[in-house]
Amino acid sequence: MNEQLEKTAVNAIRILSADMVQKANSGHPGLPLGAAPIAYEVWAHQMKHNPENPNWMNRDRFILSAGHGSSMLYSLLHLFGYGDLGIEDLKNFRQLDSLTPGHPEYRHTIGVEATTGPLGAGLGMAVGMALAEKHLAARFNREGYPVFDHYTFVLCGDGCLMEGISSEVMSFAGTNQLDKLIVLYDSNSITIEGSTDIAFTENVGKRFEAFGFQVLSVEDGNDPKAIGRAIEQAKAEKGKPSFIEIKTKIGFGVPEKEGKACAHGEPLGVENVKALRESLDWPLEEAFAVPDAVYEHYHALARQGAGKEYFWKQMFEEYGEKYPELKAKLEAYYDENSPISLLDEEGFWERSGKAEATRSISGKVLNELKDRLPNLIGGSADLGPSNKTVLSGETDFSAMCPQGRNIHYGVRELGMTAIANGILLHGGLRTYAATFFVFVDYMKPMLRLSSLMGLPLISVLTHDSIGVGEDGPTHEPVEQLTMLRALPNMHVFRPADEMETRAAWYSALTSLKTPTCLILSRQNLPVLENTGKDALRGGYILKKEAGEKADLLLLATGSEVSVALDAASILEQEGVSVRVVSMPCQDLFEEQDQDYQEFVLPPSVANRAVIEAGSSMSWGKYVGVNGCYITMDGFGASAPAAQLFEKYGFTAKAAADRIREKLL
């Protein structure tokens, strides 16, 4: 290997990144300058990847958890020839409609494995990918046929490690001995506010030892060979994930900024970019110019990657011949459309007609689904028995039993969500994550990434509203429905009974680029008539008005639908013609055409009311300025649930009274 050429190849990453930030006049040059040798060593020598096929099932994964270093990632993708990411794209860094946005975006730039930026997220997604690999390997590999056999690399900085999610997911990775996870810590001792000493004096390596990691360190982050040796050691360790602390200098090569906080998040300045070229002995003056020899070097490396996939494909072909059933099963795992046909099978839409909590119904549905969808795995943040998310008869996922389908996440809602995102990003699996609805607050930062990436994550959120009862206001969601409905590209489903719960699961499994939150009751709900597949339209007429024209539109969801029906009865006895609309999913209703929306909610009917034991905010656009809101806009209390529904006015009589007074 030509050592000088390798050095120039490393510096190409630095120069391109610095040029990108400088041209955009925006971005983060500090990390790419410091961490380029790490990235180079991983991508050039340690990672098994084929730029020609970024979807190769068994590729090693690389996640840039420190997503603000995106210019480094784009430089790598460009140099390795991913998806024809051209030099023009690098020149358009951070510009409108470019392939090179400020932070890496999944589904936007070929080769980007995950959207990162919110710190710590990448660590969690990497754990999810490593989990998926271990599970799939246990399910599908056979002696001599390592179909799934890849590493997951994740590069993080101090910021990622200060975030609490880092402890949640790394403790989980240690417990489950995800030994193909390799965490690379770009340790530069600098944060935005100054030296890490001001806020972060902990012994990070020791923390990872406590989690059950092999902990390694590299003193000179400019020595790719030393980095390579540490990675080899990480790969050799069976039974523990590895954490490699690599000492780097933020802003390396820029005398004025090296090792300083000011190197982190602003362009270097024209003079400093010039100084960088000098200190690196970079041969070309022109911005974005890279020597041909460097390109050739990267292309040769890319061809090596193609070769690796070629051999894997040969092995996989033999595997298919020897184990045709396994191969067919594997293909079914990767068939995104399989839920649709499976759910349309007879029996799924059958009504049992039993009054139950929607969480219990959900548990039954899930257990019906488990054999139809063998690639569905999931778990709860230590509330499985309450969330009714345990797949009965299935084993637990663990170090000893990675083929298990029930994941024990521990009390780590945020980490769980990131891990679940990672499982989906890996491919081949569907997954759900569960906790009490109120604790979706902890999940929020990572749910936002599910939405942004368009991942079909299913969040099973039980114990909704004041129906929680005795646990009181800390455990009673009020504003969470609004919070989730306001999140773009998220389906929030609050079913009212069995059939709507089935519809919710159906929707969740068949919405392939949108995550779904299932909001489920703790308490039993009455059996309703006329519910069913219509719920898939988000909102529908559950009870038509008695008269020719409705005097009142009454909207409700979940546990309040039966209250609305009873309130409607009271009012109809008084001669008011009431239409009851069940609206289990506002988001799906918004996706319907205008005709349907106006069919359900005729613009001519101005009298409108809503009953929902949650904040009023999300109903304004349906119920309007003069509407009647029977909602919860303050915190709940601790008492038996029935008393709380009474206290806060969620009874048929109280609702009818309020509506009469306000509207009629």
Place this chain on the structure above:
Amino acid sequence: MNEQLEKTAVNAIRILSADMVQKANSGHPGLPLGAAPIAYEVWAHQMKHNPENPNWMNRDRFILSAGHGSSMLYSLLHLFGYGDLGIEDLKNFRQLDSLTPGHPEYRHTIGVEATTGPLGAGLGMAVGMALAEKHLAARFNREGYPVFDHYTFVLCGDGCLMEGISSEVMSFAGTNQLDKLIVLYDSNSITIEGSTDIAFTENVGKRFEAFGFQVLSVEDGNDPKAIGRAIEQAKAEKGKPSFIEIKTKIGFGVPEKEGKACAHGEPLGVENVKALRESLDWPLEEAFAVPDAVYEHYHALARQGAGKEYFWKQMFEEYGEKYPELKAKLEAYYDENSPISLLDEEGFWERSGKAEATRSISGKVLNELKDRLPNLIGGSADLGPSNKTVLSGETDFSAMCPQGRNIHYGVRELGMTAIANGILLHGGLRTYAATFFVFVDYMKPMLRLSSLMGLPLISVLTHDSIGVGEDGPTHEPVEQLTMLRALPNMHVFRPADEMETRAAWYSALTSLKTPTCLILSRQNLPVLENTGKDALRGGYILKKEAGEKADLLLLATGSEVSVALDAASILEQEGVSVRVVSMPCQDLFEEQDQDYQEFVLPPSVANRAVIEAGSSMSWGKYVGVNGCYITMDGFGASAPAAQLFEKYGFTAKAAADRIREKLL
């Protein structure tokens, strides 16, 4: 000391707790049965507290981070005679309007130092209290006069320690050497889903060593003396906080449930409560009956506490004589109303007339305030220079300089919020916490507690909306305004210019039982006329309609107010009479009387539009079913901000076009 009596005193906690849960038929008996000896040892022998004066400034604090063990806390408060919490109150555990709700609630039950329940929260609040103590001690103590000299005890379980927030706040406590913080770990090896081994095999003690703690352990959680010795060792350690792992048995004393997950969160059952009485040799059969000798014992302990306060008061009196100025200053620290008079001082409402980013204006205001409010301290999650929250000329809070006022939280948004809540709970200080607005998602679970507890926390959230620009959708808040507005008891202020920013700070400092979020722009905003104190009403007429009656009400906030004014100009040139309403704080507007609300938004004007670069959801109740929403209901993109405002239609021309098309 009568050893037998002490044993019975410990068991009284167990019996009362079990009886409470049994009578309520709801609750968590497992923790009280296991941890009663820990609680007893702390409250009886280690903690300096006076039940007669729960507000004693220098009392030791005790936080039950595992809030589901509330029955234990109520038993303690009852036995020690706090606030006349009677046996009837215990019998009403978890009932409507009782003093003994499902989880401990601050401001609801005398002696409860913090609302807990969401796991890990108590750990963070304890760190905040320990920080406050250290800061106040550094400011006020003089040789021989330890005015502030108390410990903060926090009792947590496995769940608290699995939550990521535990690492955030404990790493912070270690960095800042909060050596009067004593963490008591009720280590029972059981979680809801089973043995902790399934999800939590990490070496917790080693993790705390990594954070810089003294780590101690007690093998027998039933040995109060051993627990006491460990606590003495914790108190003796100067320079490090302490972590004591105490091995306990969940559900201790109930043969059928001891050491099992089923002991955690459901009533024991009548037979098991009977078995508990037997196995503990409890002398009385009747539920809630406690031997007189036990009550007398607790009352004697309470009197010892009163004695401790008596001596402290004597010392404090002398201190006042020797240092009258310091004492006066201290009283000012504790005077909640001081911000009101200070802010009404001349000069605060003066207009500089400079076009600036509201974050910069906020930074100036904060620095004007810092001398007027010496008890104001705060910091950012590693974004101080960007959030403009650094108090210039003030030192950093640190182990070496605990009198410093600038706190470096590190990249730990959730932990920061819990710590800030703890600072406020301690008393004597006001505080703010800052990060980028989009990362309020990480803060949410703890902000909810700020609202629930009624703490006047000020969150400084800069870089709002697509104004963030190049950093792209991961960094551009969209749904966050709605999320916060839906949270009960939270003021969300999005000011449009300098005067509104001043109003926002004024409101934040003078709202004593409501937290405030300040949502501030990254980019410069134009100078507006007619803004000012009216903003304190939440919404007000910024520009009256040209004609006699408004044809259109145009609402806007923050950076979109100037767009609304320009759009109104365009429309008025076309003969449309437009009223522009600036609505920086919906929550305050809702607090105004109906007359004012209808004065600003006359019900007779049906044509309504809103311009806000955030989700439409919170505007429905003002703008209605047929209104015009110029809002952001999808994710943003990475590009220079001005291009994004153009792309998404936030220009005067685009807005006028949309309004004309939709409404006119």
